[in-house]
Amino acid sequence: xxxxxxxxxxxxxxxxxxxxxxxxxxxxxxxxxxxxxxxxxxxxxxxxxxxxxxxxxxxxxxxxxxxxxxxxxxxxxxxxxxxxxxxxxxxxxxxxxxxxxxxxxxxxxxxx
Amino acid sequence: xxxxxxxxxxxxxxxxxxxxxxxxxxxxxxxxxxxxxxxxxxxxxxxxxxxxxxxxxxxxxxxxxxxxxxxxxxxxxxxxxxxxxxxxxxxxxxxxxxxxxxxxxxxxxxx
Numbered sequence: 001x002x003x004x005x006x007x008x009x010x011x012x013x014x015x016x017x018x019x020x021x022x023x024x025x026x027x028x029x030x031x032x033x034x035x036x037x038x039x040x041x042x043x044x045x046x047x048x049x050x051x052x053x054x055x056x057x058x059x060x061x062x063x064x065x066x067x068x069x070x071x072x073x074x075x076x077x078x079x080x081x082x083x084x085x086x087x088x089x090x091x092x093x094x095x096x097x098x099x100x101x102x103x104x105x106x107x108x109x110x111x112x
Numbered sequence: 113x114x115x116x117x118x119x120x121x122x123x124x125x126x127x128x129x130x131x132x133x134x135x136x137x138x139x140x141x142x143x144x145x146x147x148x149x150x151x152x153x154x155x156x157x158x159x160x161x162x163x164x165x166x167x168x169x170x171x172x173x174x175x176x177x178x179x180x181x182x183x184x185x186x187x188x189x190x191x192x193x194x195x196x197x198x199x200x201x202x203x204x205x206x207x208x209x210x211x212x213x214x215x216x217x218x219x220x221x222x223x
Binding site: 031033035037039041042043045048050058088090092094098099100101102103104105106 | 143144146153154155156157158161199201203205209210211212213214215216
């Protein structure tokens with residue numbers, strides 16, 4: 001189906017483990033974004049990408065790594081998970097020009 | 113100072129009320145503006161774009177004031193189902209194409 005999908009939807013991991021959250025979109029959108037949203041707070045931009053092989057840091061990039069080898073995929077890796085990274089993670093994509101962004105359903109990550 | 117600021121609320125209003133939210137932005141090069149709705153930590157969804165001349169979609173009206181650098185959202189005849197968090201979004205070409213979100217304004221419509 002067309003759209004933007006995230007996997008897994010829910011994940012529990014232990015402190016210190018590496019975790020990768022997947023994001024896939026079928027629109028060939030140029031821009032892709034990763035946000036985190038902590039309980040009671042707004043969205044904070046972690047990383048974004050303007051095109052394949054082009055990524056840039058957002059507000060809160062520390063502890064995260066991204067890659068964009070293909071236009072449709074934008075995985076987010078937590079290199080060594082910490083409890084402070086417990087959050088809901090949203091991936092979004094947007095086409096060229098100043099168009100609206102579309103969000104995936106989110107990944108609820110708990111680090112214990 | 114945040115690039116995009118919203119009054120967090122909460123706004124608690126009775127059904128049928130009219131309620132307005134404002135959102136201010138600091139980047140004068142901002143070019144595109146949107147309102148999103150987010151329900152209970154689900155994914156944000158586009159409510160409406162905001163055009164320079166202002167635009168309306170049913171009970172919702174969006175306005176842009178470039179001189180004062182703010183956008184507004186007016187909801188008329190509030191319904192219980194309007195209860196949600198409303199996020200404003202700004203895109204500026206000088207910002208590498210990033211979509212910058214406000215922290216949101218929470219609305220609760222009560223019977």
